[in-house]
Amino acid sequence: MPPDIRKDLKRFAPVFLEARDNGLNEADTVLRLCKFFESVLGYDGIVDISREAHLKNKFVDVCLKVDGRVRLLVEAKAGGVTLRDRHIEQAQRYASENNFRWVILTNGVDWNLYHLTFEEGIEYERAFMVSLASPVEMEEATLKLAFLHSKSVRKGDLDSFWEKTTALGPASMGKALFRDSTLRFLRREIRKEAGVLIDPEDLARSLHAMFTPEAREEIGPVKIRKSRSTIKKSSIPVVPRP
Numbered sequence: 001m002p003p004d005i006r007k008d009l010k011r012f013a014p015v016f017l018e019a020r021d022n023g024l025n026e027a028d029t030v031l032r033l034c035k036f037f038e039s040v041l042g043y044d045g046i047v048d049i050s051r052e053a054h055l056k057n058k059f060v061d062v063c064l065k066v067d068g069r070v071r072l073l074v075e076a077k078a079g080g081v082t083l084r085d086r087h088i089e090q091a092q093r094y095a096s097e098n099n100f101r102w103v104i105l106t107n108g109v110d111w112n113l114y115h116l117t118f119e120e121g122i123e124y125e126r127a128f129m130v131s132l133a134s135p136v137e138m139e140e141a142t143l144k145l146a147f148l149h150s151k152s153v154r155k156g157d158l159d160s161f162w163e164k165t166t167a168l169g170p171a172s173m174g175k176a177l178f179r180d181s182t183l184r185f186l187r188r189e190i191r192k193e194a195g196v197l198i199d200p201e202d203l204a205r206s207l208h209a210m211f212t213p214e215a216r217e218e219i220g221p222v223k224i225r226k227s228r229s230t231i232k233k234s235s236i237p238v239v240p241r242p
Contacts, residue, residue, distance in 0.1 A: 020079030
């Protein structure tokens with residue numbers, strides 16, 4: 001279980017909110033972030049936090065290390081800057097050169113975490129997006145940012161969080177829902193409840209329409225997947241003795 005950072009986060013959140021309201025620049029934001037990583041997320045200020053990692057005349061604002069190995073890249077923006085996915089482009093390039101999987105994009109108040117893969121070019125998925133802007137949002141931020149704690153990274157909690165998030169994502173859920181075995185079960189239940197036998201294609205389209213446009217895009221077009229059939233081994237014919 002990730003460490004409880006609730007008290008430290010509530011104590012530190014006003015620092016970022018004040019920086020945003022006062023229009024502090026990116027360099028001042030980075031200073032506050034480094035203190036945050038040390039005081040709230042458990043990184044050693046001397047050993048674990050490196051600033052301005054250099055790659056081909058470009059820089060990544062902060063690298064966070066666990067047990068001497070870089071595990072998280074941080075792309076920082078000034079407090080008043082609205083975060084965009086394109087802001088991690090610089091960190092993406094650095095990550096691809098070194099096979100780093102995690103990038104944090106933050107202005108101190110808002111936090112986006114990205115997971116990167118490099119099988120076919122550089123691809124990224126947003127793992128979470130949280131904010132310290134209000135007490136209501138702080139609750140979710142407390143739970144999610146705890147996965148960035150050095151102890152969570154060391155124990156594998158961050159990777160486990162990503163595995164669970166992926167398993168519960170639209171792509172994974174879509175594969176499970178649109179299998180013929182799942183649809184057959186749903187057809188039986190609907191027939192019990194409503195007394196109507198629904199065509200599998202109609203049921204699949206109805207399920208697909210229940211998702212948000214973003215989720216439907218991730219799932220892809222409606223396609224019923226056949227379940228793997230059990231392959232039976234053929235028996236060896238018995239040759240009668242002469």
